Amino acid sequence: MTLRVDHGVASGTFSLDGETHEVDNNLWVVGDDEECVVIDAPHDASAITRLVGGRRVKAILLTHAHDDHSRVAPELRQQVGAPILLHPDDKPLWELTHGGPDDPDAQLWDVDLTDEQSVKVAGASIKVLHTPGHAPGAVCFYVHDLGCVFTGDTLFQGGPGATGRSYSDEDVIKDSIRARLLALPDETVVHTGHGDDTTIGAERAGLDA
Template sequence: MSTHSNPAIERVVTSGTFSLDGGTWDVDNNVWIIGDDTECIVIDPAHNPAAIMDAVNGRTVTAILLTHGHDDHIRYAGEFRELAKAPVFLHKDDWMLWHDVFPGVDPDNSISDGDTFTVAGATLEAIHTPGHSPGSVSFHLSGEGTLFSGDTLFQGGPGATGRSYSDFPTIIESIRTKLLTLPEHTVVRTGHGDSTTIGAEKPQLDEWIARGH
């Protein structure tokens, strides 16, 4: 099989629940697959490991990257890890959330700001963007003008900060100093819902701050 000159980016939408602080909500999650015909990286394999493996379609999964430790993003990561035979990466500041779901078991690796992951000739760079959770990470695929923002930045505003371990001033600082500095054409592929761009979100920063206080 031929390989793409640029990595393909695929989205799988899965459905399930998110639980925190005694509440449970129905959610649809975006699962992102980046790769070529032979290998790929999977970001946030939520809810439905079998459907995600169908999308992987026999390719080698080189890494499972988690944008943060909330249970809708990680609850099925252990099962997907077994199916894909691939290591799980999660920022150390969210390991307490992982341990809530998987007591006594650690992720395979931690993620630090600036870490890079290469797949299909392209490089993803980890950007530590705390606020939605302490260990939230966005992944910048600069060669493709793409950012995988997890639940840090959405179309129309920052991720939620009303629950445990989250902080509104921190997420605003992360977005302002680390994400809105990226090129305005950068496509933001989010953890839930529709994609947006840095240019579309940047003018709204002051409005978010006013709304958040």
């Protein structure tokens, strides 16, 4: 089977620090005709399951726990029978959306992501890169066999993700990008959480400045 990336877009809201904004999020599914993983779970579980089709979902991989990336993860988990994987440093953000220890209806993710971990799908390895800054538990997913990296809100076309809200830090995100993402080949395609693709090479000049 041929490894591939399927892409869609879902619209909804992002809320943090008392502000709510309308946003469009990219949907990403990586796999072949038999099995796949889902990267992030924003807004609309049905839009994600349409991308999945009849394939077996091995995991729901979250780049971070902001509500516009994790909101429908528990619903999607129930629909496709796959575990949710999240870096544990994003627990405070997860609890803002899915409830904390004092909430009887709170929902948890299933498996902690760790830096350098490999997630297997369709004969390929997806490497976890811990890239804090936009969120403390933010990660990127590098797929060597496809020459691409899924950066969530860590790196966009035009530069780093936003760091003006709670649990974020501009110096940390820049350090993360320089140390982890700029180490990838220039031709690596960057699939972002919002907006258009870019490449590591295209973003390198601005980040090296």
